[in-house]
Amino acid sequence: MALFACGCAEEGQPPVSFCPVTPPVSLDECFSGRFFAECGGTGAPTFACSSDDCRWFVAGCAPEGYVRSACPSDDVCCQDNGTPFTASQLQRVPQQSLWWMFYGNGTAPWNRYDHVVIPVQVEPNLPDAVTELACDGFPLWSTRCDILELSAHNADMFEVRIDTPDLGGAPVLIEIERSNPPMARACNRPVTDAVSGACYAPHPVDCAVSGSIAITGLDDDQIVEGTLDLTFESGGTITGTFAIR
Numbered sequence: 163m164a165l166f167a168c169g170c171a172e173e174g175q176p177p178v179s180f181c182p183v184t185p186p187v188s189l190d191e192c193f194s195g196r197f198f199a200e201c202g203g204t205g206a207p208t209f210a211c212s213s214d215d216c217r218w219f220v221a222g223c224a225p226e227g228y229v230r231s232a233c234p235s236d237d238v239c240c241q242d243n244g245t246p247f248t249a250s251q252l253q254r255v256p257q258q259s260l261w262w263m264f265y266g267n268g269t270a271p272w273n274r275y276d277h278v279v280i281p282v283q284v285e286p287n288l289p290d291a292v293t294e295l296a297c298d299g300f301p302l303w304s305t306r307c308d309i310l311e312l313s314a315h316n317a318d319m320f321e322v323r324i325d326t327p328d329l330g331g332a333p334v335l336i337e338i339e340r341s342n343p344p345m346a347r348a349c350n351r352p353v354t355d356a357v358s359g360a361c362y363a364p365h366p367v368d369c370a371v372s373g374s375i376a377i378t379g380l381d382d383d384q385i386v387e388g389t390l391d392l393t394f395e396s397g398g399t400i401t402g403t404f405a406i407r
Contacts, residue, residue: 181201181202181203181223182202182203182223185201185202185223185225185226186201186202186223186224186225186226187225187226188225188226188227189201189215189225191225192225193274193318194217194318194319195272195274195318195319195337195339196217196319196321196335196337197217197218197263197267197272198217198218198219198220198271198272198273198274199217199218199219199220199224200219200220200221200273200274201219201220201221201223201224201225202221202223203219203220203221203222203223204221204222205221205222205223206221206222206234206235207219207220207221207222207235207271207273208222208224208230208231208235209230209231209233209235209238209246209271210224210228210229210230210231211228211229211247211254211255211256211259211260212227212228212229212255213227213254213255213256214256214259215256215259216255216256216259216260216263217263217272218235218271218272218273220271220273220274229247229251229254229255231246231247231251232248233246235270235271238269238361239269239361244360244361245260245361246260246361257359261359261360261361262353262354264360264361264362264363265352265353265354265362265363266351266352266353266363266367267349267351267363267367268362268363268366268367269361269362269363274339276347277347277349277369277370278337278339278345278346278347279345279347279370279371279372280345280346280347280348280370280372280373280374280375280392281343281345281346281374281375282338282343282344282345282346282374282375282376282377283374283375283376283377284344284376284377284378284379284380285376285377285378285388286378286379287378288376288377288378288387288388288389290387290405291387291388291389291403291404291405292403292405293310293402293403293404293405293406294402294403295307295310295324295390295400295401295402295403295404296399296400296401296402297324297398297399297400298398298399299394299396299397299398299399300332300350300368300394300396300398301396301398307324307325307334307400310322310323310324310325310404310406311323311325311406317340318339318340319337319338319339319340320337320338320339320340320380321335321336321337321338322335322336322338322386322404322406323335323336324336324400324404332350332351332352332353332365332368333350333351333353334348334349334350334351334400335348335349335351336348336375338375338377338380340380344380346375347369347370348369348370348373348375348392348394348400349367349368349369349370350367350368350369350394350396350398351367352365366395368394368395368396368398369394369395370392370393370394370395371393371394371395372392372393373390373391373392373393374389374391374392375388375389375390375391375392376388376389385405385406385407386404386405386406386407387403387404387405387406388403388404389402389403389404390402390403390404
């Protein structure tokens with residue numbers, strides 16, 4: 163397949179990374195989750211931001227409109243200003259989203275496969291449920307975790323967010339790949355209202371290492387009910403039933 167160099171015309175851009183012959187115009191043309199996208203390419207993972215979104219591009223090729231970092235994936239904040247971007251680039255990216263992402267996810271590349279270890283059973287005839295969850299053993303959490311919502315999701319990944327009623331904390335984001343059979347990752351992501359402007363994660367990313375999920379369906383705009391039984395690397399657990407209407 164023919165390839166061509168893309169995204170390397172301005173100061174601070176990374177070395178040539180090859181996109182498919184027709185580069186993606188938007189994320190709709192890529193396989194994407196909340197923090198990553200696969201848009202083709204033959205390069206190394208590249209961090210990039212649009213005007214309202216930051217994520218890792220798994221093979222280096224990003225859609226039009228994304229500002230791509232020149233930093234290598236193992237030193238993503240390599241610029242003299244301690245960020246992934248030059249001073250001029252930094253003015254074009256959503257800095258709050260940038261720091262929130264590093265605070266919650268760390269600075270290592272994010273992709274489609276890491277931590278995706280939880281089997282998902284789609285069972286349309288599950289009994290009617292209410293939200294009764296127990297969250298125990300998490301160092302950053304209270305024992306309440308009774309706020310759930312369907313997060314923004316797309317054709318590739320279905321998302322459920324489990325939150326605490328407190329400001330800050332460490333909500334869990336469950337990403338379910340709409341594959342056959344579906345699989346999920348569930349990661350405990352610290353959040354803060356105090357955006358530090360620092361390129362680091364104060365806590366290790368804590369993801370589920372075992373367990374199971376049953377859910378009534380993975381279609382958009384539906385009532386979603388299900389059960390969770392998850393154990394995290396930290397030793398924390400989430401068990402119970404949920405209903406999102």
